[in-house]
Amino acid sequence: MKWDISDMDSWTYKQFPPGAVIPESGNSDDYVTGGWRSERPWRDDEKCTQCLLCWIVCPDTSINVAGEKVTTFDLDHCKGCGICAQVCPVDAIEMVPEGCDLPGVK
Amino acid sequence: MANLKELTHREDRLAGGHRLCAGCGASIAVRQVLLGAGEDPVVVGCATGCLEVSTTIYPYSSWKTPFIHNAFENSSATISGVEAAFKGLKRAGKIPADKTMKFVAFGGDGGTYDIGLQALSGAMERGHDMVYVCYDNGAYMNTGIQRSSATPKGAWATTAEVGAAQQGKIQRRKDLTQIMAAHGIPYVAQASISHWKDLTTKAEKAFAVEGPAFLNVFAPCPRGWRIPSSQSVEIAKLAVQTGFWPLYEVEDGEFRHTVKVHNRKPIEEFLRPQGRFRHLFSPGNEELLAEIQGDVDRAWDRLMARCSQV
Amino acid sequence: MPTHTTLAATGNSVVAEAMRQCKPNVMAAYPITPQTTIVEEFAGFVAKGKTDCEYVTVESEHSAMSACIGASAAGARVMTATSSQGLALMWEELHIASGMRLPIIMANANRALSAPINIHCDHSDIMGARDTGWVTLFAETAQEAYDNTIMATRIAEHPDVMLPVMSCLDGFITTHSIDRVSVMDDESVAGFVGEYEPRNALLDTGTPVTHGAFAGLGGPYFEFKKQQREAIENARAVVSAVGAEYSALSGRPFGAIETWGMDDAEVALVVIGSTAGNARAVARHLRADGMKVGVVKVRVWRPFPYAELAAALKGMKAVAVLDRAESFGAEGGPLYLEVRSALYDLEMRVPVVGYIYGLGGSDVKLELMERVFSDLADIAAGTAAPAGLVYLGAREEA
Numbered sequence: 001m002k003w004d005i006s007d008m009d010s011w012t013y014k015q016f017p018p019g020a021v022i023p024e025s026g027n028s029d030d031y032v033t034g035g036w037r038s039e040r041p042w043r044d045d046e047k048c049t050q051c052l053l054c055w056i057v058c059p060d061t062s063i064n065v066a067g068e069k070v071t072t073f074d075l076d077h078c079k080g081c082g083i084c085a086q087v088c089p090v091d092a093i094e095m096v097p098e099g100c101d102l103p104g105v106k
Numbered sequence: 107m108a109n110l111k112e113l114t115h116r117e118d119r120l121a122g123g124h125r126l127c128a129g130c131g132a133s134i135a136v137r138q139v140l141l142g143a144g145e146d147p148v149v150v151g152c153a154t155g156c157l158e159v160s161t162t163i164y165p166y167s168s169w170k171t172p173f174i175h176n177a178f179e180n181s182s183a184t185i186s187g188v189e190a191a192f193k194g195l196k197r198a199g200k201i202p203a204d205k206t207m208k209f210v211a212f213g214g215d216g217g218t219y220d221i222g223l224q225a226l227s228g229a230m231e232r233g234h235d236m237v238y239v240c241y242d243n244g245a246y247m248n249t250g251i252q253r254s255s256a257t258p259k260g261a262w263a264t265t266a267e268v269g270a271a272q273q274g275k276i277q278r279r280k281d282l283t284q285i286m287a288a289h290g291i292p293y294v295a296q297a298s299i300s301h302w303k304d305l306t307t308k309a310e311k312a313f314a315v316e317g318p319a320f321l322n323v324f325a326p327c328p329r330g331w332r333i334p335s336s337q338s339v340e341i342a343k344l345a346v347q348t349g350f351w352p353l354y355e356v357e358d359g360e361f362r363h364t365v366k367v368h369n370r371k372p373i374e375e376f377l378r379p380q381g382r383f384r385h386l387f388s389p390g391n392e393e394l395l396a397e398i399q400g401d402v403d404r405a406w407d408r409l410m411a412r413c414s415q416v
Numbered sequence: 417m418p419t420h421t422t423l424a425a426t427g428n429s430v431v432a433e434a435m436r437q438c439k440p441n442v443m444a445a446y447p448i449t450p451q452t453t454i455v456e457e458f459a460g461f462v463a464k465g466k467t468d469c470e471y472v473t474v475e476s477e478h479s480a481m482s483a484c485i486g487a488s489a490a491g492a493r494v495m496t497a498t499s500s501q502g503l504a505l506m507w508e509e510l511h512i513a514s515g516m517r518l519p520i521i522m523a524n525a526n527r528a529l530s531a532p533i534n535i536h537c538d539h540s541d542i543m544g545a546r547d548t549g550w551v552t553l554f555a556e557t558a559q560e561a562y563d564n565t566i567m568a569t570r571i572a573e574h575p576d577v578m579l580p581v582m583s584c585l586d587g588f589i590t591t592h593s594i595d596r597v598s599v600m601d602d603e604s605v606a607g608f609v610g611e612y613e614p615r616n617a618l619l620d621t622g623t624p625v626t627h628g629a630f631a632g633l634g635g636p637y638f639e640f641k642k643q644q645r646e647a648i649e650n651a652r653a654v655v656s657a658v659g660a661e662y663s664a665l666s667g668r669p670f671g672a673i674e675t676w677g678m679d680d681a682e683v684a685l686v687v688i689g690s691t692a693g694n695a696r697a698v699a700r701h702l703r704a705d706g707m708k709v710g711v712v713k714v715r716v717w718r719p720f721p722y723a724e725l726a727a728a729l730k731g732m733k734a735v736a737v738l739d740r741a742e743s744f745g746a747e748g749g750p751l752y753l754e755v756r757s758a759l760y761d762l763e764m765r766v767p768v769v770g771y772i773y774g775l776g777g778s779d780v781k782l783e784l785m786e787r788v789f790s791d792l793a794d795i796a797a798g799t800a801a802p803a804g805l806v807y808l809g810a811r812e813e814a
Contacts, residue, residue, distance in 0.1 A: 187486025
């Protein structure tokens with residue numbers, strides 16, 4: 001269920017679900033923590049062996065996978081911790097300064 | 107036991123957008139544990155602490171599964187109540203008799219080794235069909251790096267300071283995994299975020315057994331340990347390789363070393379990269395360092411003596 | 417109509433019976449004197465297969481309430497019982513239960529708090545928990561304890577309330593004395609309390625929800641407290657409606673306060689719990705002697721019946737308030753403070769005197785009640801009056 005909180009600032013006290021229950025699961029997906037980054041990960045598709053190690057250790061669930069393969073980084077939520085780059089056994093991930101211009105950031 | 111490719115087909119039950127620090131070991135632990143939980147619905151409980159606060163800042167929740175936080179010392183008691191409700195409602199015919207569900211309580215070392223130990227011990231003794239997971243980062247990180255009974259000897263903490271009269275925490279850490287093993291519950295294991303296969307396998311076993319299971323997961327805190335955020339997994343690996351955090355399990359009383367360590371590294375390799383141990387390498391602390399190595403060696407030998415040779 | 421059976425039973429025994437009849441799904445409790453026989457009797461029901469309730473024998477009262485909170489959030493009807501130190505140990509969780517809006521039912525066997533340790537009746541335990549957001553009912557007798565437990569279930573789970581309810585009975589005096597109690601048949605009680613329809617249940621896995629979120633950092637914590645205030649205010653009407661419905665079933669009257677002799681009384685005594693019987697017994701004698709005395713018993717402690725008390729005590733020449741608990745450093749005991757506040761808006765000032773009595777089970781002799789009424793007569797006559805708080809029956813200086 002989608003819980004519409006777009007106008008929460010104008011809610012009366014009665015509009016908050018009682019007991020501080022959050023009636024929607026996983027809605028922090030809508031909260032952007034990507035702004036915390038000073039560096040962002042960049043993945044070299046050529047080097048990447050799709051071992052998925054980066055995926056299993058990402059603290060922010062920010063390595064997108066599809067069909068058993070890493071596809072992109074979820075930059076809305078990636079905080080740039082650099083663990084993915086650190087664990088990559090073939091150095092396919094590099095941390096690059098946030099804000100730099102890269103063609104096709106993965 | 108699933109490989110990584112297979113695991114990608116399971117639902118990630120922790121969403122992004124939580125407010126844990128960059129590189130936090132706790133969220134890695136949670137993801138890996140819950141990936142090991144299998145397909146049944148899981149109700150998650152969590153003790154007050156970093157993990158709870160950062161994942162449920164109103165109006166956002168990072169939990170894609172039913173979640174409850176109650177207080178600091180009682181995530182085990184709270185989840186034991188949820189599990190009891192499941193049984194009671196089944197008996198009353200309000201939940202189908204064939205429905206299966208899993209129950210897991212998380213707590214940090216403060217909420218588990220210290221303030222939550224009594225409630226944990228009670229819940230395990232009562233035999234609830236639940237898993238308790240301690241994410242051990244060795245201090246009260248949420249309130250600002252105060253020492254707990256899981257803080258290693260010699261570590262700096264804001265209530266175990268370093269100065270002329272004291273070199274960080276004076277006491278040895280408590281061995282909680284052994285305490286839980288002494289409860290004689292079906293499954294107890296010690297795991298680390300650096301060894302995903304070992305961890306997810308242990309989580310699978312913990313969720314599969316009927317009755318209580320306990321997992322103690324090593325989960326570094328970059329902020330409290332004074333390490334770069336990228337080093338959480340690496341430092342956890344060093345904890346395993348130096349024997350500071352042996353990976354083992356206790357199944358129905360049988361101890362088994364699950365990740366063998368050949369040529370155990372000196373404890374210095376675990377301590378040196380961490381700012382919280384920096385003072386140990388100042389002149390005059392050689393004896394303390396040797397003492398810490400001695401403690402690790404003794405604990406290691408004792409554990410290996412208990413582990414059955416496979 | 418229900419079948420009524422009259423038993424000779426203790427308060428604890430009929431509380432356990434009422435709990436069984438209300439069909440809880442989970443009971444999580446820890447033994448403590450003088451509540452223990454409730455959990456023992458309930459354990460007997462479990463062993464005999466007389467309930468399908470999951471009984472969780474926790475390792476402390478803190479875990480009792482913690483497990484109740486987990487079970488209630490899961491969607492179960494949940495009950496527990498405690499007393500004294502146990503209630504004090506639960507204190508943190510009492511706030512959490514009400515803040516999470518969980519309709520948990522708890523019996524509290526009123527007992528003194530340490531130190532020094534004491535196992536006998538007074539109201540220190542509940543008065544220490546008076547601001548925890550629980551709807552709180554008091555019983556004078558085993559019969560009322562039975563009735564309150566059943567009504568509590570309906571009140572707690574009412575959609576306009578959704579708050580935990582505590583049902584108090586006096587330790588030993590009511591919990592352990594054998595009394596005449598009329599109980600209803602199982603079916604009638606089950607029909608009266610109905611089925612619990614939980615909202616936001618954790619076990620409803622189709623719609624996963626988060627309970628116990630962090631509402632600080634500018635979050636709406638204050639608004640949630642306002643909702644709680646509104647809910648406990650709503651409980652006034654709900655208590656009254658449920659009470660009326662229950663009265664029709666049981667044949668026993670119920671009100672937030674119970675008055676005796678107040679139609680023409682000139683002075684009155686206000687009291688909570690088992691002492692009301694002593695007060696009435698003495699008042700009856702005094703009435704025979706021509707004294708116009710009345711007794712007001714408070715049955716609902718939270719939400720406090722201000723309007724009812726003001727209406728009952730309006731025009732009194734003097735009122736005595738008996739507190740079986742201290743509020744050290746305050747002007748009087750908790751009930752005294754409430755009653756004085758309730759009377760503040762009356763146009764004519766009613767003189768109110770406060771008495772602390774019966775702490776730690778100190779005997780509540782009839783002479784003490786006589787003394788209180790005699791003080792009231794003096795005040796009414798404009799002669800001597802007690803100066804300040806009276807420790808009724810405690811040894812004096814000389």
